[in-house]
Amino acid sequence: MSSASANVRSRGEKFTPRIETKITRETSAAHNPFLVEQCRMHGYDHLELIDRCEFSDVIFLLLRGELPEPGERRLFRRLSIALINPGPRHPATQASITAGVGKTLTVNVLPIALSIFGGEFDGAGGVEQAMRYYRRASRKPAAEAAAAANPPPGFGTLYGDPDTYAEKLLRHLLQGDGEYRILDWVRQLHELLRPRQLGILKAGICAAALADLGFQPRQGNSLMQLMAAPGLLAHGLEFANKPLTSMLFEPDSSYEVEYPAAGEQAAAEQT
Amino acid sequence: MNYDSWAALRGKIKSKKGIWRIGEGVESHGYDLINDLVGHYSFMQVVVLNATGRMPSRALAHWFEAVHMCLSWPDPRIWCNRIGALGGSAGASVVAATSAGIMATDSRAYGIRPIVEGMEFIQRAQTEVSSEGGSAAEFVAREVKKHNGKPYLMGYARPVAKGDERIAALERVARQHDFTRGPHMRLAGEIEALLSEQFDESMNINGYVSAFLSDLGFSAEEVYRIFSVVVFSGITACYVDSADRPAGHFAPLQVDDIEYSGKEDRQIGGK
Structure with a gap:
């Protein structure tokens, strides 16, 4: 080996000889x-x-370390179903369908869809940040959070307007028995922000409910992915036996290419 | 309407990158891919073109290729490579295992994101040090203080070992092509000298690459995109090694190799 390699020294860190788990x-x-x-x-x-146990009880157990109490069980199960299907127009579902119709190995369909669902546009990418914010900000009245100039994490617009279906899901989850402090605080914040054309997003609902259930922020994005997985997968597999022509392939007449200005291109080639 | 920008794109695709015109050819960034690029430019030149929209010189593309080689070690103890090796051992496909390993490098601890932070760090350092009265020593002192006296400067030190043999290799390639040291690289060297004297820590490949590319005017986001699969070949190598052995033969664990530190045995309902 080269003299350069000879100058590299091990830090001598002690790596464990055994994997330790509490699970x-x-x-x-x-x-x-x-x-x-x-x-x-x-x-x-x-x-x-x-x-x-129900399937959702054991998911709760694996990630929280305890089986859910009745109120927790109800909220976790209802949240899981609330987020179970992002719908066929969602970019992650479109990715799933594209993988399915493209005859990708079926074992790859779900990882593909979940990777795209990790984005922040109507996806799971913002849950962790929202959980951190709600856990801290919900100790004070929602009006204080509503006064901030920028939309709070988990709030905003979808396709230019507040997300009507997320609003409906939030209200539905709060119906019935059980008191959910952070979820209710988020509902108050939603009502205060609505006149500013801002509303709760699905990631915000997920964040608030998971915070109420005692999950850690670092678990938030992944849990929302997990909850959306069935809907993402179902749509992808629905197309796994369909011909390629059953998926979109825009005609050239609907395809517009606009290259950057020639000057910009020429200057770059000097690099 | 608030949704006008989305409505305008229904059923349409807009691209600044290119198009396949069936029966005519493939355009990429204004080039004819088949006739202008294939055989005339290197693969790595086209990789950078696709990631940035700018065609780099063949010399710079050669340097980029060298970085990919420096980050493609066939040692399965490296975290992304281990995932590839586990994929091979588990009988996953090479595509799934290599993709999974690549996704693992979307990490703040190693892989690609430290290069992004390294770019931001050295560019901020250059701005602060070149301001009136600034010095590398003062900058380092401030950064070390921010990290409670630890030399956690992005682009310096590395996991597991001290020193980095890859820098000398990349410098050799840079000299082959007559690349000269710019202000970011000179500052990176000054910072290294200070850290070496005070903490026995040196620059890592991330710091070198960040300074080199900052001198050439690349942004952190561009570098993130260029290097999105920078480790892939080492992962594939480790996949192949274990895939060609009998199933489950990579680092197998017996039941007793796992140390359980969780709850004692219990029954549902507390019995």
């Missing part, structure tokens, strides 16, 4: 140390979870 405890089979005899999650036997 899963496996017990090995007697005849083969790689096989599992029993599996527990946060202390609960996996087989008991199969018999006695």
Whole structure:
């Protein structure tokens, strides 16, 4: 190896020889140390979870470390369904459909869709920031947050106007039993901002509910991805057996190319 | 209407990049891709063209290619490479595994985002030091103070090891093509000298690349786009190594190799 490599020194950091987890405890089979005899999650036997829990309960358990209380269970389940289907026009669903109709390996369809859903336009990209903000700002009256010049995280417009369906989802989630402090504070903020043509976004709803449920901000973006996964996947797989012509492919007459000015191009070539 | 800008694009595509005109040819940034670019320009020149809209010189493209080589190590202990190797071991496709490894480098700890922050850092440093009365020593002192006395300056120090053999290699390529040191690179060297004296830390490849490209007028966002798959080849190498072995044979773990530190065994309902 070169003398340059000889000048590089290890920092001597101690890397763990074993992975540590608080989530899963496996017990090995007697005849083969790689096989599992029993599996527990946060202390609960996996087989008991199969018999006695809903899917959403076990997601809650895995990420929060405890099974949900009845009120938490209801809100988490309702939030999961509220966000389950971004709809066929969403860029992430369009990506899913494009992957499906393009005959991409089906195991790639969901990762493709979720990657695009990680963006901030009607997607999951802003949940973490909104959670951090709501946890802090909701200690004070919503009117103080409404007075800020810039829209608070999780608020804004979709296609130029407040998102009507997000507004409907927010109100629907707040119906029925249960008191959700941050979600209600966000509703108050929404009402105060509405005259300024700003409204709650779906990422804001997700952030407020997850904050009420005690999730950490760092879990927020990923949880919204997880909740949207079924709808994204369903649309992609719907197209997996359809011909390429069943997806958009705009004709040349609808395709406009506008190159930057020639001067800009020429100057760049001097680089 | 507030949605006019969206409505105007229904069913249409606008592009500043190019178009495939069936039966006529493929345009890329005003070039005829098949006749003007293929065989006349290098692949890396077209990579930079696609990412920035500007065609770099062949010499600069060669330097960019060298950076890709410097970040494509076939060692599966490197985090992105490990994901590729795990993909091979798990029987995932090479596309899925390489893409997954690339996504992992969208990280603040290593990979591509530190180069973005490195660009922002050295450009801010240059602005502050070139202002009246500014000096590299004062700048370094301020930055170290911001980080509670630690030398956490973007582009200096690196995980796992001290020193960076890749800088000498890239300098060699730069000299081959008669690239000279500009103000950002000179300042980067001054900062390195100060950190070396005070903290025994040196510049890393990120700091060198950031200073080099800042001297050539690139923005942080442009560099992020050029280097979006900078590590891909090392990931593929690690994928291939494990994919060509029997399934599950990359770094296999026995049940007892995991240390559980969570809740004790319990039953649903507290029994």
